[in-house]
Every structure is written in C-alpha cells, then in structure tokens.
Amino acid sequence: xxxxxxxxxxxxxxxxxxxxxxxxxxxxxxxxxxxxxxxxxxxxxxxxxxxxxxxxxxxxxxxxxxxxxxxxxxxxxxxxxxxxxxxxxxxxxxxxxxxxxxxxxxxxxxxxxxxxxxxxxxxxxxxxxxxxxxxxxxxxxxxxxxxxxxxxxxxxxxxxxxxxxxxxxxxxxxxxxxx
Numbered sequence: 001x002x003x004x005x006x007x008x009x010x011x012x013x014x015x016x017x018x019x020x021x022x023x024x025x026x027x028x029x030x031x032x033x034x035x036x037x038x039x040x041x042x043x044x045x046x047x048x049x050x051x052x053x054x055x056x057x058x059x060x061x062x063x064x065x066x067x068x069x070x071x072x073x074x075x076x077x078x079x080x081x082x083x084x085x086x087x088x089x090x091x092x093x094x095x096x097x098x099x100x101x102x103x104x105x106x107x108x109x110x111x112x113x114x115x116x117x118x119x120x121x122x123x124x125x126x127x128x129x130x131x132x133x134x135x136x137x138x139x140x141x142x143x144x145x146x147x148x149x150x151x152x153x154x155x156x157x158x159x160x161x162x163x164x165x166x167x168x169x170x171x172x173x174x175x176x177x178x179x
Contacts, residue, residue: 028091028092028095030144030147031087031091031092031095031096031099031144031145031147032087032088032091032095033088033144034095034099034140034141034143034144034145034147035084035085035087035088035095035098035099035144036084036085036088038081038084038099038102038137038140038141038144039080039081039082039083039084039085039087039088040081040085041081041137042077042078042080042081042084042137043077043078043081043082043085044065045064045065045067045069045074045077045081046073046074046075046076046077046078046079046081047074047078048064048065048074049062049064049069049070049071049073049074049077050071050074050075050078052064052069054069054070054071054074056070056071056072056075058070058071058125060125062125066129067127067129067130067133068125068126068127068129068130069125070124070125072123072124073124073125073126076124080102083098083102084098084099084102087099095145096145096146096147096149097145098145099141099142099144099145100141100142100145100146101145102138102141103137103138103139103140103141103142103143103144103145104138104142105138106134106135106137106138106141107134107135107138107139107142108138109134109138110131110132110134110135110138113126113130113131113134114131117131
C-alpha cells in the first residue's frame with residue numbers, strides 16, 4: 001500500500017502505514033474525514049455551478065453557494081472533489097499526502113487569482129470570496145493532511161516519529177530482544 005520514505009544519516013527508513021497502525025487508527029480516520037468533507041463540498045459546488053447552464057469560460061458573475069463560478073471552475077471543482085473522494089476511500093498515507101498537496105495547490109491558486117482579479121486573464125471568474133475560499137480550503141486540507149505527521153510532541157508509537165528517530169526504535173528492539 002502507500003508508504004513514505006525518509007532520509008536519515010544511516011540510510012533510508014520506509015514507513016508502512018498499514019503495518020504500523022491498525023486500519024481504524026485515528027490518524028487514518030482524520031485523513032479520510034478531511035478528504036471526504038472537502039470533496040463533498042467541492043462536488044456540491046461544481047454540480048450546482050453546472051446546473052445553471054453557464055458558459056465554460058463565462059465571467060458574467062454566476063454564483064453557486066455564494067461563490068462566483070463558470071463552467072470551467074465547476075468541472076474543475078467536480079474533478080478535485082472526486083479526487084478527494086478517492087483519497088477518502090484509499091485512506092492512510094495517500095489521503096494524508098493528497099490533502100497536503102491539494103492544500104498547497106489551493107493556497108497557490110488563491111495567490112494566483114488574487115493577482116488576476118478583475119483582469120481578462122481571470123478565466124475561472126474568481127472574485128474576492130473565491131480567493132478567500134481557496135485560502136481557507138487550502139489551510140483546512142493542509143491541517144487535515146499534516147495531523148499526526150508534523151508536531152514537536154508526536155507519541156512514540158507514531159510511525160512518523162519512529163521514522164525520524166531510528167536510534168530510539170533500534171534501542172527499543174534491542175531491549176525487547178534482551179528480555
């Protein structure tokens with residue numbers, strides 16, 4: 001299944017999420033819930049945007065759920081929503097990494113379209129509320145994806161902590177073998 005490779009001073013350490021944690025572990029649940037909730041909202045937004053029969057690159061000010069939209073943004077939202085649902089179904093490292101990557105892309109998209117507001121290059125019909133939405137969704141996805149992976153006080157049974165501290169894991173293995 002999905003794995004994550006870290007680099008340490010002595011070589012590579014592979015993290016097998018499915019071997020390290022049970023399927024119902026709370027980290028896996030958080031990654032799946034985050035991907036599912038964002039995917040559901042993006043799907044609803046995209047479908048509602050397409051039901052208005054607006055032009056694909058129309059910038060006329062059509063709205064869905066309080067956000068400006070056009071056909072291209074609606075189709076893109078549906079695709080990203082479906083991708084997040086795939087992440088929810090797969091779970092584990094895949095969902096976590098997908099949440100983080102899409103979170104960063106949403107934030108970068110927000111900055112890009114902040115610069116393109118009220119120009120002819122704004123082909124997705126973004127307005128200020130869309131930019132703010134993009135920032136918020138990006139931050140939420142990143143938080144869901146980083147949960148349990150990035151912290152100064154991860155528990156010692158966390159697979160990410162163990163991968164960053166291979167010497168501690170070797171010590172615990174040697175202590176277990178001595179007993």
